Amino acid sequence: MTFLDTLFWFLSIAMLLSGVGVIASRSPVTSAMFLVMLFVFMAGLFALLEAFFLAAIQVLVYAGAVMVLFLFVIMLLDVRASQQRRVKLLAVFGGVAVAGALAWELILILQQPVRPLAGSDTNLHGGLEAVVKPLFANYMLPFEVTALLLLVAMVGVVLLSKRDME
Amino acid sequence: MLVQRPKLTFWERLYLPQVLQGLWQTLSHIPRKKFTRQYPEEKPPLYGKYRGAPELVRDPDGRVKCVACQLCEFVCPPKAIRVVPGFRKEGASDASVEKEPSDFIINMNRCIFCGFCEEVCPEEAIFLLRDFSVSGYSREEMQFHKDKLLELGGVREDKIQKWKNK
Amino acid sequence: MEFVVITMAKIAVMLGVLLTVVAYTVWLERKVCAWMQDRVGPNRVGPFGLLQPLADGLKMMLKEDVLPRHITDKALYTLGPLMAMVPALVTAGAIPWGSQLPLFGRQIQCVVANLNAAVLVVFATSSFAVYGIVLAGWASNSKYPFLGGVRSSAQMISYEVCLALSVVPVFMQIGSLSLCHMVEYQTHHTWMIFMPWQWPSFLIFIISAFAETNRTPFDLPEAEQELVAGYNTEYSSMKFSMFFLGEYAAMFVMSAMMVTLFFGGWSLPFAPFNRPATTLWIGLAHVAIFLAKILVFLFLYIWIRWTIPRVRYDQLMALGWKIFIPLTIVNIVFVGIVLALWGGR
Numbered sequence: 220m221t222f223l224d225t226l227f228w229f230l231s232i233a234m235l236l237s238g239v240g241v242i243a244s245r246s247p248v249t250s251a252m253f254l255v256m257l258f259v260f261m262a263g264l265f266a267l268l269e270a271f272f273l274a275a276i277q278v279l280v281y282a283g284a285v286m287v288l289f290l291f292v293i294m295l296l297d298v299r300a301s302q303q304r305r306v307k308l309l310a311v312f313g314g315v316a317v318a319g320a321l322a323w324e325l326i327l328i329l330q331q332p333v334r335p336l337a338g339s340d341t342n343l344h345g346g347l348e349a350v351v352k353p354l355f356a357n358y359m360l361p362f363e364v365t366a367l368l369l370l371v372a373m374v375g376v377v378l379l380s381k382r383d384m385e
Numbered sequence: 386m387l388v389q390r391p392k393l394t395f396w397e398r399l400y401l402p403q404v405l406q407g408l409w410q411t412l413s414h415i416p417r418k419k420f421t422r423q424y425p426e427e428k429p430p431l432y433g434k435y436r437g438a439p440e441l442v443r444d445p446d447g448r449v450k451c452v453a454c455q456l457c458e459f460v461c462p463p464k465a466i467r468v469v470p471g472f473r474k475e476g477a478s479d480a481s482v483e484k485e486p487s488d489f490i491i492n493m494n495r496c497i498f499c500g501f502c503e504e505v506c507p508e509e510a511i512f513l514l515r516d517f518s519v520s521g522y523s524r525e526e527m528q529f530h531k532d533k534l535l536e537l538g539g540v541r542e543d544k545i546q547k548w549k550n551k
Numbered sequence: 552m553e554f555v556v557i558t559m560a561k562i563a564v565m566l567g568v569l570l571t572v573v574a575y576t577v578w579l580e581r582k583v584c585a586w587m588q589d590r591v592g593p594n595r596v597g598p599f600g601l602l603q604p605l606a607d608g609l610k611m612m613l614k615e616d617v618l619p620r621h622i623t624d625k626a627l628y629t630l631g632p633l634m635a636m637v638p639a640l641v642t643a644g645a646i647p648w649g650s651q652l653p654l655f656g657r658q659i660q661c662v663v664a665n666l667n668a669a670v671l672v673v674f675a676t677s678s679f680a681v682y683g684i685v686l687a688g689w690a691s692n693s694k695y696p697f698l699g700g701v702r703s704s705a706q707m708i709s710y711e712v713c714l715a716l717s718v719v720p721v722f723m724q725i726g727s728l729s730l731c732h733m734v735e736y737q738t739h740h741t742w743m744i745f746m747p748w749q750w751p752s753f754l755i756f757i758i759s760a761f762a763e764t765n766r767t768p769f770d771l772p773e774a775e776q777e778l779v780a781g782y783n784t785e786y787s788s789m790k791f792s793m794f795f796l797g798e799y800a801a802m803f804v805m806s807a808m809m810v811t812l813f814f815g816g817w818s819l820p821f822a823p824f825n826r827p828a829t830t831l832w833i834g835l836a837h838v839a840i841f842l843a844k845i846l847v848f849l850f851l852y853i854w855i856r857w858t859i860p861r862v863r864y865d866q867l868m869a870l871g872w873k874i875f876i877p878l879t880i881v882n883i884v885f886v887g888i889v890l891a892l893w894g895g896r
């Protein structure tokens with residue numbers, strides 16, 4: 220096992236463990252911190268694949284911004300109520316079922332041979348260009364449509380939250 | 386009353402000129418003369434009626450002025466004074482005074498230098514004098530006893546000595 | 552193996568230098584603040600109080616670590632100060648401190664990790680500092696730290712956006728996200744600050760950097776008059792000093808970013824200092840130049856802190872969202888047009 224292999228195993232196991240931590244811990248803040256850890260380890264995996272740009276963005280956007288907002292919301296809610304909530308049996312079964320379905324799907328997909336994305340250049344080594352080139356050249360329309368959708372959602376939220384005040 | 390806020394011009398609303406002015410102000414103070422007093426080496430000047438720690442005084446003949454009336458003990462707001470009354474020596478020149486403190490304790494940890502003891506004393510035996518930094522390594526050390534207080538207070542030059550000819 | 556050893560040595564040296572500089576920034580802050588107020592400042596420990604940081608450090612270590620009884624989540628409470636300090640130290644590893652040092656027959660790069668997305672890494676890691684404050688505020692389980700934590704999370708998220716967007720024009724010009732390329736480009740051409748179309752970026756960057764490091768006039772998370780000491784109210788001893796170190800290390804890193812992005816990093820615009828070093832001494836001189844430039848910015852930080860009063864919270868947020876973010880976007884378009892017309896590259 221080479222050094223990189225060891226690193227891979229370490230990162231993936233740590234990632235899975237923090238994933239378990241997210242659902243197992245009773246306090247929402249602890250859960251959120253486990254999720255941050257998960258994102259960091261995932262970024263580590265990206266970095267192992269030499270996708271440094273993706274790794275940095277992963278940390279910057281998810282761990283750095285999205286999770287802070289999450290924490291922000293959690294802190295403004297009453298966390299004690301959710302700490303005392305009992306675990307329902309049905310929820311456990313439902314969760315296991317969904318996770319099982321997802322795992323099955325993943326296995327099916329991963330059994331297919333790996334095909335590179337149309338228009339992506341495998342020589343770019345996962346740097347900035349490897350991500351940006353296909354995004355702005357081949358997939359321009361979907362990219363912009365996604366951006367527009369997000370904008371619409373944002374405007375919608377602002378509208379909804381402002382209506383109460385009038 | 387409605388306070389009319391002054392209308393600010395664009396420059397004023399930018400704050401930048403004011404900020405620069407302020408920056409210049411602080412910068413220009415750097416080379417100026419410093420007002421720091423290097424305390425333990427350089428003592429502050431004390432003016433005539435300075436009121437420091439309370440101390441006991443003797444009259445010009447070297448007699449203890451305090452008659453152990455305990456008024457100061459009662460008036461002291463933080464209850465810093467403890468007077469142990471006793472009798473003057475039989476046959477001594479001041480025997481007619483009858484009482485004197487056999488011990489007089491001021492807890493300098495508690496004293497707030499308020500000067501009530503000086504004001505209330507019918508014998509003008511206790512004064513707030515010029516010691517402003519009373520310090521010690523233990524609580525015990527901060528209990529100033531009669532001998533120490535008398536030594537610190539010294540002799541008070543008074544023209545009126547009401548016990549002298551009684 | 553050799554790579555690992557060299558990197559370890561680099562990290563050790565970097566941390567040593569960084570922590571020393573940080574400790575002496577505290578000293579400088581106390582001195583400068585004193586001078587500005589016509590005082591003398593620390594002058595008892597060593598000549599000019601130069602040993603003061605050591606005394607402070609010793610004092611902090613020997614103090615009792617008080618754990619208030621109302622703290623229920625000890626793990627998060629301890630994580631807070633760690634998260635406040637570590638990101639700033641990690642970030643320094645992505646910044647080129649100098650060109651190279653010819654040592655033991657090798658050319659040693661003066662950067663711990665020469666990444667091609669260094670800027671993103673810097674922003675990503677420094678965005679972690681907010682967790683320190685938020686966690687400290689939450690885990691302290693009392694109201695002033697909590698308010699400080701909430702304030703700071705809102706503030707740091709807002710200004711992170713400005714910070715990242717404001718430097719986009721710089722990278723549009725360079726065409727790379729690597730900080731080493733950045734310095735290289737500036738040695739070949741001229742410093743970014745001498746290009747007038749980059750001035751808005753610099754202005755927005757420096758102001759956002761102040762907000763991001765929670766320094767006056769944007770030190771809302773620890774506004775003493777309203778929040779006691781904000782998020783670090785419940786902390787004592789080493790944990791408190793970690794917040795302290797974190798704040799000053801973040802200042803250092805932000806100054807280093809400004810130097811690298813706009814002021815040519817380790818270079819000076821004339822002979823032996825405008826190309827990678829060939830001898831050890833010039834290599835060391837490059838590091839010294841870099842540190843000297845940073846010192847200027849640290850002084851600026853301190854100078855502004857002791858001059859400008861704190862802004863109100865709504866002013867801060869309005870400035871961030873209503874002025875800076877639109878401005879940065881306009882700026883990106885503007886610089887894009889400039890570069891397209893005059894071919895900046």
Ligand code: SF4
Binds near residue numbers: 466495498
């Ligand atoms: S000065 Fe005030 S506090 Fe001190 S001993 Fe006299 S009465 Fe008490």
Ligand code: SF4
Binds near residue numbers: 451
């Ligand atoms: S010092 Fe004055 S007030 Fe106090 S016990 Fe002596 S005589 Fe009385």
